[in-house]
Amino acid sequence: MKDSVLIVGAGPVGLALALALKGSGLTPTLVDARPAGSENEDQRVLALAHGSRQTLEKLGAWPKTGWTPIEAIHVSQRGGLGRTEIRATEQGLPALGYVCPAATLTRCLAARAAGEGILVEQNCFIESSTANADHITALARDGREFDAQLLACCEGGTGSQETGLIRHDYAQHALIGIVTAQSPHQGVAYERFTPEGPLALLPFGGDFALVWTMSAEEAQRRLALADRAFLAELQNAFGTRARFLAVSGRTSFALALQARLNPVSERKAFLGNAAQTLHPVAGQGFNLALRDVWTLAETLAGAADPGEASLLARYAQARRLDRFSTVGFTDSLVRLFSNDDPLLRHLRGAGLFALDLFAPARKFIARRMIYGARAWP
Structure with a gap:
């Protein structure tokens, strides 16, 4: 049958x-x-x-x-101006x-x-x-x-x-783990773009779930770091919007399309x-x-x-x-x-600044991520 x-x-x-x-x-x-x-x-x-x-x-x-729940997403880039925040409300x-x-x-x-x-x-x-x-x-x-x-x-x-x-090797690894911050995350997720790759912190219970992309060599080096040294490097890459106290469950995997x-x-x-x-x-x-x-x-x-x-x-x-x-x-x-090209850095900053000023564009990006192509007219 x-x-x-x-x-x-x-x-x-x-x-x-x-x-x-x-x-x-x-x-x-x-x-x-x-x-x-x-x-x-x-x-x-x-x-x-x-x-x-x-x-x-x-x-x-x-x-x-x-x-x-993710109530807001804060988007920024390291080493450049421009940021925006998309809110559920x-x-x-x-x-x-x-x-x-x-x-x-x-x-x-x-x-x-x-x-x-x-x-x-x-x-x-x-x-x-x-x-x-x-x-x-x-x-x-x-x-x-x-x-x-x-x-x-x-x-x-x-x-x-x-x-x-379609194939593409990004020559990157994702380093993941659970990070405890000094202050409550208040439902805010962070997507921070750095020259070595995106760094995401997602609200997860009372902590953050970390997804940090970098080269394979850097992933292995950072996995081997003591917690205190790892958190110092994470803090340097992320900035001061959150202060990190502890990390657990670190591991990594290769990234490819x-x-x-x-x-x-x-x-x-x-x-x-x-x-x-x-x-x-x-x-x-x-x-x-x-x-x-x-x-x-x-x-x-x-x-x-x-x-x-x-x-x-x-x-x-x-x-x-x-x-x-x-x-x-x-x-x-x-x-x-995922690069440090000066021209692209300025263009990215201008784009994030414009997105922050233009609510219809933020709505379009949000709906695209939430519903896929169904969000399109």
Whole structure:
């Protein structure tokens, strides 16, 4: 017996897709290479736009607790003039976004999926798949076979030998951790552009979640620093808008852009990191993935054959503008702001100053980050 959709990856993207498809009248089955309970080991912190909260609420999977609202975003650049602040009140919203542990969100989604009777096969690594006229067969490493009308790949990046990809190595690492400040953050997130890369501080409980981009060599050096020396360098890069007292949980990972030109192939759809991996600047990765999830579910709603080529082509076309504009937006921010070019520094300062004076421009940027291309006229 064939399932409607086989979803590879039971992380937050795969679970959200399963719930969205279940509400569309399809029969999703989830497989995951990890053992049960592995979501508790996920140390990531997600920045969820207000639009993503609305989607998760529609799925019945918004966590009741554990998240911190972002009420304002303060944007500045080190070594240059110009700053701006985007506030939720100016946009008529309770918050611009929310900071939530990935593990908390995954547990909420998993509980909701279990309540809907959605099956999850753990310890199941899919090694290959073969598309046929009316179905696709996926073969797991342990010999298990799965037949479905559509295979949705929701985890794992793109292969190094694959074609049809946008690729760029930023030659940067993201150093992440939890930072305690002297004064309450009051719901303010900071995005500070420095010559070595963006430095973001997100309100997280009573502390800040740090995402600091730099070269691989600097990341390794700073990971090895004692806390006091690390905080001194962070303070120097950030400035005086907050005073830092403690840091914990430091680690780092490499940053690169990889995006599929076409997020579908024969009886396959790619979502989440399997479709695009973005730089963390502006926190757009998971929010873009969730918009992919919702559009795919809407496109396939009630379909007798969710793997039909015309349906998948329609989905790819519907997501084209949002996907590529978001890829371009994040990539441009990194390229324009991660340098110390004097001319660009002055132009950036002028742009931030103009943005601070022109409320309609701030509203446009805010809505673009919150809702994606839906914000455009």
